[in-house]
Amino acid sequence: xxxxxxxxxxxxxxxxxxxxxxxxxxxxxxxxxxxxxxxxxxxxxxxxxxxxxxxxxxxxxxxxxxxxxxxxxxxxxxxxxxxxxxxxxxxxxxxxxxxxxxxxxxxxxxxxxxxxxxxxxxxxxx
Numbered sequence: 001x002x003x004x005x006x007x008x009x010x011x012x013x014x015x016x017x018x019x020x021x022x023x024x025x026x027x028x029x030x031x032x033x034x035x036x037x038x039x040x041x042x043x044x045x046x047x048x049x050x051x052x053x054x055x056x057x058x059x060x061x062x063x064x065x066x067x068x069x070x071x072x073x074x075x076x077x078x079x080x081x082x083x084x085x086x087x088x089x090x091x092x093x094x095x096x097x098x099x100x101x102x103x104x105x106x107x108x109x110x111x112x113x114x115x116x117x118x119x120x121x122x123x124x125x126x
Contacts, residue, residue: 021048022077023102026069029086032094037062046073047105065089065097072099 028042037060044056051066053059072087076099089095 018106019048020104020106023047023105024073024077025100025102026073027098027100029096029098031096032092035062035089035091035094036060037065038095046077062089062091064091065095069097069099072097076101 024046026044026046028038028040031038031040031042038058042056042058044058044061045052051061068087068090072085076083076085079101081101081103084098084100087097087099089097
C-alpha cells in the first residue's frame with residue numbers, strides 16, 4: 001500500500017496492521033472433573049491483548065476465570081520472556097493455571113475486510 005511513514009506500522013491491503021506484540025500462554029496445570037470449561041493440559045494464548053481462540057480446543061471460557069486471569073496476564077506480559085505465575089480459579093480452586101510470557105511475535109492484527117452476508121431469500125423470516 002505504498003510507502004509507510006517512519007515510525008508508523010505497515011498496513012496490509014485489507015487494512016490490518018503488521019506489528020510486534022507480546023504473547024502470553026495460559027496452560028491448565030490441573031482441573032477438577034467438576035469444571036465444565038477446562039481440562040488439564042488445555043492451552044490458550046493472548047496475542048496483542050486478544051484472546052486467540054483459533055489455536056485452542058477450548059470453546060467455552062469461564063467468565064470469572066477470564067476476569068481473574070486478566071490481572072495475572074498484566075503482570076506476566078510486562079515481565080521477562082519466560083517469566084511465569086500460577087493462579088488458582090476462584091471456584092474452590094478447581095483449576096490451576098500457569099501463565100507464561102513468550103517471545104514477542106510480528107503479525108498482522110486487526111479486523112480484515114470481509115464480504116457482507118448474503119440477504120435471505122425473499123419470503124423468509126428470521
